[in-house]
Amino acid sequence: MPEQLRVPGNRPTLEAVAALAGVSRATVSRVVNGGDGVRAHLVDKVRDAVRELGYVPNHAARTLVTRRTGAVAVIIPEPEVRIFSDPFFSRQIRGISRELTAQDTQLVLLLVEDRGDYDRIERYLAGGHVDGALAFSLHTDDPLPEIARRVGMPTVYGGRPGWTTGPGDPCAAYVDADNRGGAREAVRHLLARGRRRVAHIAGPLDQTSAVDRLDGYRDVLVGSDPALVAAGDFTTAGGARAMRELLERRPGLDAVFAANDLMATGALTVLRERGLDVPGDVAVVGFDDTERVAEAADPPLTTVRQDVEGMGRLMARLLLGTLGTPGAVEVPPAPRAVITPTVLVRRASA
Amino acid sequence: MPEQLRVPGNRPTLEAVAALAGVSRATVSRVVNGGDGVRAHLVDKVRDAVRELGYVPNHAARTLVTRRTGAVAVIIPEPEVRIFSDPFFSRQIRGISRELTAQDTQLVLLLVEDRGDYDRIERYLAGGHVDGALAFSLHTDDPLPEIARRVGMPTVYGGRPGWTTGPGDPCAAYVDADNRGGAREAVRHLLARGRRRVAHIAGPLDQTSAVDRLDGYRDVLVGSDPALVAAGDFTTAGGARAMRELLERRPGLDAVFAANDLMATGALTVLRERGLDVPGDVAVVGFDDTERVAEAADPPLTTVRQDVEGMGRLMARLLLGTLGTPGAVEVPPAPRAVITPTVLVRRASA
DNA sequence: CTGAAAGCGCTAACAC
DNA sequence: GTGTTAGCGCTTTCAG
Numbered sequence: 110m111p112e113q114l115r116v117p118g119n120r121p122t123l124e125a126v127a128a129l130a131g132v133s134r135a136t137v138s139r140v141v142n143g144g145d146g147v148r149a150h151l152v153d154k155v156r157d158a159v160r161e162l163g164y165v166p167n168h169a170a171r172t173l174v175t176r177r178t179g180a181v182a183v184i185i186p187e188p189e190v191r192i193f194s195d196p197f198f199s200r201q202i203r204g205i206s207r208e209l210t211a212q213d214t215q216l217v218l219l220l221v222e223d224r225g226d227y228d229r230i231e232r233y234l235a236g237g238h239v240d241g242a243l244a245f246s247l248h249t250d251d252p253l254p255e256i257a258r259r260v261g262m263p264t265v266y267g268g269r270p271g272w273t274t275g276p277g278d279p280c281a282a283y284v285d286a287d288n289r290g291g292a293r294e295a296v297r298h299l300l301a302r303g304r305r306r307v308a309h310i311a312g313p314l315d316q317t318s319a320v321d322r323l324d325g326y327r328d329v330l331v332g333s334d335p336a337l338v339a340a341g342d343f344t345t346a347g348g349a350r351a352m353r354e355l356l357e358r359r360p361g362l363d364a365v366f367a368a369n370d371l372m373a374t375g376a377l378t379v380l381r382e383r384g385l386d387v388p389g390d391v392a393v394v395g396f397d398d399t400e401r402v403a404e405a406a407d408p409p410l411t412t413v414r415q416d417v418e419g420m421g422r423l424m425a426r427l428l429l430g431t432l433g434t435p436g437a438v439e440v441p442p443a444p445r446a447v448i449t450p451t452v453l454v455r456r457a458s459a
Numbered sequence: 460m461p462e463q464l465r466v467p468g469n470r471p472t473l474e475a476v477a478a479l480a481g482v483s484r485a486t487v488s489r490v491v492n493g494g495d496g497v498r499a500h501l502v503d504k505v506r507d508a509v510r511e512l513g514y515v516p517n518h519a520a521r522t523l524v525t526r527r528t529g530a531v532a533v534i535i536p537e538p539e540v541r542i543f544s545d546p547f548f549s550r551q552i553r554g555i556s557r558e559l560t561a562q563d564t565q566l567v568l569l570l571v572e573d574r575g576d577y578d579r580i581e582r583y584l585a586g587g588h589v590d591g592a593l594a595f596s597l598h599t600d601d602p603l604p605e606i607a608r609r610v611g612m613p614t615v616y617g618g619r620p621g622w623t624t625g626p627g628d629p630c631a632a633y634v635d636a637d638n639r640g641g642a643r644e645a646v647r648h649l650l651a652r653g654r655r656r657v658a659h660i661a662g663p664l665d666q667t668s669a670v671d672r673l674d675g676y677r678d679v680l681v682g683s684d685p686a687l688v689a690a691g692d693f694t695t696a697g698g699a700r701a702m703r704e705l706l707e708r709r710p711g712l713d714a715v716f717a718a719n720d721l722m723a724t725g726a727l728t729v730l731r732e733r734g735l736d737v738p739g740d741v742a743v744v745g746f747d748d749t750e751r752v753a754e755a756a757d758p759p760l761t762t763v764r765q766d767v768e769g770m771g772r773l774m775a776r777l778l779l780g781t782l783g784t785p786g787a788v789e790v791p792p793a794p795r796a797v798i799t800p801t802v803l804v805r806r807a808s809a
Numbered sequence: 810c811t812g813a814a815a816g817c818g819c820t821a822a823c824a825c
Numbered sequence: 826g827t828g829t830t831a832g833c834g835c836t837t838t839c840a841g
Contacts, residue, residue: 165585169522170834520818
């Protein structure tokens with residue numbers, strides 16, 4: 110068996126290329142990094158040598174001197190189960206991945222299983238493995254922002270961080286959908302359809318998206334009956350539970366705005382069980398326009414769509430933007446937020 | 460604004476720790492790397508200095524000399540849509556992530572969007588960013604094995620690679636479920652339940668898992684009617700289509716073994732449409748025991764379970780195993796395969 | 810425009 | 826046991 114193949118470390122170095130091309134290491138380096146300011150015929154010579162030897166720059170050596178890794182961490186709190194199975198995350202990650210790839214940056218996936226993992230995360234971020242970090246919709250007590258701040262890691266959050274209202278990290282940036290505006294639109298739509306007793310199934314209020322959607326609901330329905338709001342948890346089962354609660358408390362309700370599609374489908378099931386027609390007796394609006402959930406619901410769900418993949422791309426772009434030109438140390442001027450628009454998608458449920 | 464926070468590169472080095480502790484860099488290095496062979500009181504001194512300075516080893520520098528990155532690439536062909544939304548992959552990735560974390564190794568996610576991406580992948584693997592790679596159920600014409608071989612990257616595949624039968628990479632290792640054995644068990648179960656005309660909905664035959672399951676079916680039903688086998692594509696829709704075909708060709712069939720749960724549910728839907736009772740008229744067995752699919756099917760699916768998360772862990776363990784002790788260059792003796800057992804889970808459908 | 814030389818921060822022989 | 830000394834492969838002044 111050809112041991113050669115498996116032996117690492119015998120890859121050609123700059124030195125070898127330089128020798129073959131008959132130039133200095135510096136010149137090869139220049140060519141490899143764009144080749145400005147090198148005479149054309151030397152560039153060719155070097156390029157040939159590179160090809161012939163199959164030279165690929167050693168990443169560690171480069172990072173050691175440039176202090177840039179060309180990698181970004183994507184930190185995902187795995188306990189929040191959904192993550193991978195939730196199309197929301199997969200699409201956001203796809204967006205991130207696309208943008209990073211386009212910018213020749215690698216994606217290092219950091220799954221956080223439990224609280225203790227944060228030590229590991231901190232060491233990792235501090236170890237200079239990555240140039241920046243992308244993190245997701247955190248609960249208000251998530252230790253991550255504090256860690257990012259402590260190790261001075263440029264970080265962009267997906268979803269408005271809970272602590273933006275408090276002290277938090279002044280340098281933090283985030284990308285979020287216009288949850289509040291979207292919620293307002295949903296409720297206004299319900300009112301426009303003649304609904305008068307519009308209930309809300311809220312998400313877990315330790316997540317800002319849930320809070321913002323509830324706020325949007327309240328913006329439109331100022332001073333409405335508090336009994337028309339039930340707490341859910343963004344799951345189908347939670348939505349069903351909340352729907353039952355609502356029907357018990359206010360049997361006369363004629364519309365429900367659920368803070369996400371999963372809960373809306375849960376509500377749909379309960380309404381069907383009770384023999385209530387949707388949208389005849391009760392109109393239902395969801396949020397997210399989750400692939401395969403909203404459309405496949407029975408009846409298909411009217412819902413508020415957010416461009417999840419676009420948000421992912423934006424997160425990456427924002428982060429790479431703050432990283433700036435290689436080597437340039439740049440302090441972001443202020444907390445930056447990008448709020449992406451939502452759009453109401455009308456289907457059969459409302 | 461405190462620029463300090465954002466300025467990289469002013470992190471303390473070994474040198475600084477050594478100075479503060481009053482020892483040499485070598486000693487600090489030893490302590491940081493386990494601390495054997497250093498007198499206890501020096502260890503303490505160094506540890507204190509490390510803490511005081513908040514020292515974290517520079518990863519690039521370490522990699523440069525040790526030639527180990529402490530990272531592993533997970534390569535995912537994203538065109539095969541399913542990936543993230545498919546619980547199969549998410550669970551496998553979770554298994555991988557768990558094992559890697561336990562071994563203090565990072566997971567670099569490489570999503571492959573299209574054919575052209577393979578250049579990028581090759582450069583990445585060749586660049587020494589990672590110590591090894593994990594890849595998934597490839598189609599027979601996938602360029603990845605060739606790339607891995609060319610750059611000498613230790614790689615473990617999830618699912619038997621199609622080219623194992625051909626030349627391929629002799630060093631390749633893979634972890635796969637006992638697809639063939641599981642299929643046999645499924646069919647035997649059907650026979651034991653008195654079924655005589657057992658059809659099969661096959662997966663796409665450019666994937667070895669589909670081939671192996673078909674082979675298992677044929678092992679038991681030697682020389683059976685070829686019209687009892689229909690081609691599917693591992694999707695629900697494909698399963699439905701195949702079921703219709705089968706019913707048209709052989710209306711008298713009394714059992715179906717589908718190569719995965721998704722196709723089985725597609726078949727279930729068609730059977731229901733046709734007013735056929737499951738399992739009364741037609742018994743159905745799936746494969747995978749996919750979370751939320753098999754159990755939630757109507758009727759709940761009898762199916763062949765594979766331990767997906769365990770397979771993920773195994774992949775990681777196998778890879779890390781071949782990487783061996785840091786520094787030790789080790790040529791794996793031969794192609795290694797780990798076949799994990801399957802178990803038939805009996806529910807209502809057969 | 811190109812080359813020589815000085816490190817980046819760390820580990821690993823090899824001396825003491 | 827501990828310190829000294831070489832580099833790992835690359836970029837980047839600084840001369841020429």
